[in-house]
Amino acid sequence: MKWLRLPIVLVGLAVLWAVVAALAELPPYILPGPLRVARAIGAHWERLLGHAGITVLEMLLGLVLGAALGCISALALAYFRPARQWLLPVLVASQAVPVFALAPILVLWFGYGIGSKIAMAALIIFFPVTTAFFDGLRRTEPGWLDLAHTMGAKRWRVLWHLRAPAALPALASGLRVAAAVAPIGAVVGEWVGSSAGLGYLMLQANGRMQIDLMFAALLTLAVIGVALYFAVDASLRRALPWVADTTVPAKQGD
Amino acid sequence: MNLNHAAIGRGAPPGIDLSSARLSYAGRDLFADLSVSFAPGQWTCLLGPSGVGKSTLLRLIAGLETPLPPGRVAASDGAPLSGRIAYMAQQDLLLPWLSALGNVGLGARLRGAAVDGAASRRLLERVGLGARFADRPATLSGGMRQRVALARTLAEDRPVVLMDEPFSALDAVTRLRLQDLAVEMLRGRTIVLVTHDPLEAVRLGQRVLVMAGRPARLIEATLPRSAIPRRADDADVLEAEARLFRTLLASDAEALDPP
Numbered sequence: 001m002k003w004l005r006l007p008i009v010l011v012g013l014a015v016l017w018a019v020v021a022a023l024a025e026l027p028p029y030i031l032p033g034p035l036r037v038a039r040a041i042g043a044h045w046e047r048l049l050g051h052a053g054i055t056v057l058e059m060l061l062g063l064v065l066g067a068a069l070g071c072i073s074a075l076a077l078a079y080f081r082p083a084r085q086w087l088l089p090v091l092v093a094s095q096a097v098p099v100f101a102l103a104p105i106l107v108l109w110f111g112y113g114i115g116s117k118i119a120m121a122a123l124i125i126f127f128p129v130t131t132a133f134f135d136g137l138r139r140t141e142p143g144w145l146d147l148a149h150t151m152g153a154k155r156w157r158v159l160w161h162l163r164a165p166a167a168l169p170a171l172a173s174g175l176r177v178a179a180a181v182a183p184i185g186a187v188v189g190e191w192v193g194s195s196a197g198l199g200y201l202m203l204q205a206n207g208r209m210q211i212d213l214m215f216a217a218l219l220t221l222a223v224i225g226v227a228l229y230f231a232v233d234a235s236l237r238r239a240l241p242w243v244a245d246t247t248v249p250a251k252q253g254d
Numbered sequence: 255m256n257l258n259h260a261a262i263g264r265g266a267p268p269g270i271d272l273s274s275a276r277l278s279y280a281g282r283d284l285f286a287d288l289s290v291s292f293a294p295g296q297w298t299c300l301l302g303p304s305g306v307g308k309s310t311l312l313r314l315i316a317g318l319e320t321p322l323p324p325g326r327v328a329a330s331d332g333a334p335l336s337g338r339i340a341y342m343a344q345q346d347l348l349l350p351w352l353s354a355l356g357n358v359g360l361g362a363r364l365r366g367a368a369v370d371g372a373a374s375r376r377l378l379e380r381v382g383l384g385a386r387f388a389d390r391p392a393t394l395s396g397g398m399r400q401r402v403a404l405a406r407t408l409a410e411d412r413p414v415v416l417m418d419e420p421f422s423a424l425d426a427v428t429r430l431r432l433q434d435l436a437v438e439m440l441r442g443r444t445i446v447l448v449t450h451d452p453l454e455a456v457r458l459g460q461r462v463l464v465m466a467g468r469p470a471r472l473i474e475a476t477l478p479r480s481a482i483p484r485r486a487d488d489a490d491v492l493e494a495e496a497r498l499f500r501t502l503l504a505s506d507a508e509a510l511d512p513p
Contacts (some may be wrong), residue, residue: 084502125309141347143343143345143347144343144349146316146318146341146343147341147343147347147360148318148364149317149318149364150317150339150340150341151340151360151361151364151410152336152337152361153361153364153365154364154365154366157363157364157365157366158364161360161363161364162349162364165333165349165351166349168351240351241390242350242351242390242392249461
């Protein structure tokens with residue numbers, strides 16, 4: 001039953017979509033029905049696949065870059081007091097600038113290619129990863145730190161062997177958010193200026209009134225977004241097998 | 255007393271002298287001008303009700319709290335105490351991402367020393383977990399986890415071991431077994447054990463101090479002459495336990511009825 005849930009939901013949504021499109025009597029250039037979009041996918045699948053490949057590449061590279069920068073800055077914030085005092089306010093203030101407003105600047109700096117899209121995705125991903133990981137690094141179980149103190153532990157070893165692994169579940173939540181927002185960064189970057197990618201394809205299709213193709217691209221993007229999220233979620237679960245275990249209260253007795 | 259010094263390999267364990275210790279909480283003194291000496295190579299139990307400040311006293315000795323002046327913590331042999339203390343808390347404090355073996359070797363890893371895997375494995379065998387060394391803490395029972403914590407404490411090989419209610423989360427039978435094991439494994443070290451269980455204090459204490467009142471003072475308890483771990487069903491032990499209960503109840507009434 002469990003594995004049937006997703007297909008049922010998808011079919012249900014498609015039926016709902018078809019009914020709304022039929023009942024509202026909207027012309028196909030406003031809301032094409034699911035069959036029309038399916039036909040568009042069939043007709044243009046090679047193009048869709050090519051552009052999707054570009055967008056996926058942008059998302060993945062943005063995810064890796066943003067997550068890496070986020071981890072590094074969280075560790076720096078946790079380890080160096082000056083970093084906390086000077087960098088943290090800057091980080092928070094930087095979030096006051098709407099990232100979308102930066103897209104034209106990024107395109108100007110990094111060009112029309114995938115560079116500016118990766119930068120855009122990385123920029124969006126960076127902040128949730130930094131805050132989630134830093135939060136985790138700050139919340140180490142005090143008893144563990146006491147234990148480490150009596151063991152005569154070195155400070156950076158406590159960070160590396162104790163605080164960082166203990167913060168991995170928090171980092172995982174940050175990475176899940178990152179996976180969910182990565183498509184936003186890539187597509188917004190493509191909208192502002194590009195020559196490839198699903199965002200570019202959508203703009204092109206829109207300009208030529210190929211609304212069914214536009215919806216096909218949108219659908220592809222949604223599938224990619226969901227797939228990325230579940231792939232990240234599944235690999236995080238696999239990488240941190242002890243996390244689920246610790247939510248169960250410790251057994252007592254021998 | 256038969257102290258097995260060779261087993262520790264660090265010479266005679268030091269005693270601990272605590273002088274003029276003071277602790278205030280919310281503007282009131284939990285204890286003030288408290289001085290006590292813990293004899294070398296002996297089990298001393300600190301018994302008292304919750305909130306009397308016994309855990310803080312232990313943390314002072316462990317160097318986890320800085321004593322307020324003029325309080326002082328020193329080893330009886332004059333050498334610094336730091337680096338000679340192992341600490342065991344009520345929670346096992348095992349790291350959930352490490353195996354039992356990894357947890358036993360944690361101290362070495364945190365100091366940047368080489369982890370002696372074979373020695374860690376031998377310690378786990380001695381606490382009866384030879385077959386479980388690859389298991390994560392979440393798959394072990396509470397008693398097993400505390401055994402791993404004991405092995406980790408032993409791996410530190412320190413002459414002074416401070417224990418803060420290490421067996422209080424265990425069921426009665428498991429607790430008795432672990433108390434016996436701890437006495438056997440920690441022979442020849444200076445032990446300070448904080449507990450709120452009078453039976454535990456009588457079973458393990460070569461000296462038992464009742465910490466009571468506000469500000470707290472220490473009352474010396476009389477104990478059976480037998481060697482530790484004392485049998486829980488001994489008449490002498492049960493009698494001493496009853497006496498400790500009376501002391502605790504009397505001090506409790508005093509605390510409820512401040513002069």
